[in-house]
Amino acid sequence: MKKHIPSIARILLGLMFTASFIAGMMGKIPPPKGESALAFMTTLADSGLLSFIKVIELVCGLALLSGFFVPLALLVLAPIIVVITFYHLLLDPSGMAVGFVMTALWLTAGSAYRTIFLSLLHAKQPAN
Template identity: 50%
Template sequence: MKAKLPLIARILLGLIFFVFGLAGLFNLIPPPPDLPERLMTFNTGLAASGYFFVLLKLTESICGLLLLIGWFVPLALVVLAPIVLNIFLVHSFMAPSGVPLALVIGLLLIYLAFFAQPYSATVKQLFKRK
């Protein structure tokens, strides 16, 4: 079972980002009507840029796909790290009901990046002093 844990975590995290990335890219899931006002303002500001949400959802979809197929996993984890941090912070400050899912996503990413045998050695190289 221990050997399968990184695979399960990778597939789960990959599915989350691939599915929700595509859903956001193609507007398959409408935003809930009862979003907190601060979150609506935040989303409106980001959408006003004209490119940000497309870039974000495309990045999530591509990284999710990389995790699903097992290619460039350490790179996908590093690229997703600031996105996961932002997901956690947005939910912490603007929509607390989403914090549990944000924690699960964060824990999966931390586990894969720093504790899962096939990927942690590569990610940890980024933190070594020369």
């Protein structure tokens, strides 16, 4: 069972991001609470960046669900998860659990690809 935990985390994270895209496109995401949170989300929406982020969430969510390009999907989602976590931590504390759950799922799913991520930290590639 222990070896299946990263796969379960990967699928749950994929479902979260795919559902987030669907909810965003259907207009089912509740408005942010507080002036700062509303200003932040309005700026993202008005600039078109929110739509871009939602498409990235969909593509990466589907990649996580299908099991294809999982390390790449996790790498691309990392900064989005950081922003979501800090958004809730600083601007909308009522949803703080979402950021922490996403972070925990990301770390758990990423643990299966630890060697791939660590290889990105080598300053020089070995000569062929």
